[in-house]
Amino acid sequence: MKLTDPTQTLAALIRCPSVTPEEGGALTTLAEMLDRLGFRNDRVTFSDEATPDVENLYSRLGSGGPHLMFAGHTDVVPVGDEAAWTQGPFGAEIVDGEMYGRGAVDMKGGIACFVSALARLIERKGAPEGSVSLLITGDEEGPSINGTEKLLAHAKAKGESWDAAVVGEPTNPAEMGDMIKIGRRGSLSGTLTVDGVQGHVAYPHLADNPLRGLVMLADALLDPPLDAGNERFPPSNLEITSIDTGNTATNVIPARTTARFNIRFNDMWSAETLADELRARLERAARQAGLRPGRDPVRYTVEFDQRSAPSFLTRDDALIDALSEAVREATGRTPALSTTGGTSDARFIKDYCPVVEFGLVGKTMHMVDERVALSDLESLTGIYELFIERWFERQRSRAG
Incomplete structure (x- = not known):
């Protein structure tokens, strides 16, 4: 050779x-x-x-x-x-x-x-x-x-x-x-889980559809944009990559749903400050009536991957x-x-x-x-x- x-x-x-x-x-x-x-x-x-x-x-x-x-x-x-x-x-x-x-x-x-x-x-x-x-x-x-x-x-x-x-x-x-x-850009992944109450779709007043809460929370993660970027980096961007209920029936309101997301972020954020911002957005959104009139705040948890990249x-x-x-x-x-x-x-x-x-x-x-x-x-x-x-x-x- x-x-x-x-x-x-x-x-x-x-x-x-x-x-x-x-x-x-x-x-x-x-x-x-x-x-x-x-x-x-x-x-x-x-x-x-x-x-x-x-x-x-x-x-x-x-x-x-x-x-x-x-x-x-x-x-x-x-x-x-x-x-x-x-x-x-x-x-x-x-x-x-x-x-x-x-x-x-x-x-x-x-x-x-x-x-x-x-x-x-x-x-x-x-x-x-x-x-x-x-x-x-x-x-x-x-x-x-x-x-x-x-x-x-x-x-x-x-x-x-x-x-x-x-x-x-x-x-x-x-x-x-x-x-x-x-x-x-840095990378931070997270998992958002929303808990509801399982029930029959014909009796929604007896159940609490977690997907309604998830839609509200997901919207809060996406809007407004995280930033406009700067002369060094493009804007930070969050993408929801999966939503899963594990539900195979069309006439059952699921008990829980999970969404996974990833953010590619610029140097205006660290993984810690970005996670804090997203937690604050979720907390505000959880208290909104929106798609869940008359309900208590959305019950959710959010976890962030510990192996983030700066x-x-x-x-x-x-x-x-x-x-x-x-x-x-x-x-x-x-x-x-x-x-x-x-x-x-x-x-x-x-x-x-x-x-x-x-x-x-x-x-x-x-x-x-x-x-x-x-x-x-x-x-x-x-x-x-x-x-x-x-x-x-x-x-x-x-x-x-």
């Missing part, structure tokens, strides 16, 4: 069936590539109650500073209906200039390009004057309990520290060079500028600096060092026939190579 060729490095990774939480040979294959480049590899497995064990990899090249981290994951989502794929999901077949396979863009492609970028840089001028590390988990597509968060703590306990990080998630909406993620914004100009310059030089495009999208493992890394995200075009991620253009692999490899070089140059200039 030629490590300077991202087509070859990606094909080797795709051929490992690493559907979360299975390692599938992906970390072994990656560790062998990094060993050839002079990295020191640390394989570690983490466990937790009621979650599968997960293997992870931390590799470092060099021993001094400055220290740049690349972070990502080799686990992939299930293939779905394999018969619907036009090419095998783990075959890495190339058709019309595109490589097919689960993980091609999310995100084995980003890892392959970073490895090839380093290999090219080392071949051209030697290893950077400092350190480069790869922090790779097998738990990003799973519950994210035995992955990046624990691997960061493990590495720090062994004396590791970092000056900046890049996460190789697919960030570009349409073309290479479209977008760099410099932050992420919003964050990276303000490290040296990191952002070095990556933006590399994108412009390689593609001719000026990337948008964005905080859109869902959560990623950057939410854990931001507690250790400044972090940005940049990777491939994400149009086919998680889809049947996930695939990547070979031209995009070459483009991202070139961007990463320029970025690594520019970032270390800026660090030397700053130190001088």
Whole structure:
């Protein structure tokens, strides 16, 4: 395998069936590539109650500073209906200039390009004057309990520290060079339960339909909007994702109903202040007559998921500028600096060092026939190579 060729490095990774939480040979294959480049590899497995064990990899090249981290994951989502794929999901077949396979863009492609970028840089001028590390988990597509968060703590306990990080998630909406993620909205999930009195639909005065109360409470969660956003983030948004009574009969008023919801919030809120706001809205709405004239206040409970994700914004100009310059030089495009999208493992890394995200075009991620253009692999490899070089140059200039 030629490590300077991202087509070859990606094909080797795709051929490992690493559907979360299975390692599938992906970390072994990656560790062998990094060993050839002079990295020191640390394989570690983490466990937790009621979650599968997960293997992870931390590799470092060099021993001094400055220290740049690349972070990502080799686990992939299930293939779905394999018969619907036009090419095998783990075959890495190339058709019309595109490589097919689960993980091609999310995100084995980003890892392959970073490895090839380093290999090219080392071949051209030697290893950077400092350190480069790869922090790779097998738990990003799973519950994210035995992955990046624990691997960061493990590495720090062994004396590791970092000056900046890049996460190789697919960030570009349409073309290479479209977008760099410099932050992420937070995520908070909750469960709203409303209790009523079960009864016959023909005798509603003897029952209390919890769905009437739920409609009132749900409306209070949704209106008015949480905020209008700001120059850094779009407006925070709450979506109700399920409503369930467990009722299979059409002539029975149910005794209880449950709604689940998720909020993606900007830096105008924390998980705590947002939960307080929603509790206040529910309390006011519960006392309204509305759909329940003559009734006592709605009886409800609301619980919030303890594993919320905070919003964050990276303000490290040296990191952002070095990556933006590399994108412009390689593609001719000026990337948008964005905080859109869902959560990623950057939410854990931001507690250790400044972090940005940049990777491939994400149009086919998680889809049947996930695939990547070979031209995009070459483009991202070139961007990463320029970025690594520019970032270390800026660090030397700053130190001088």
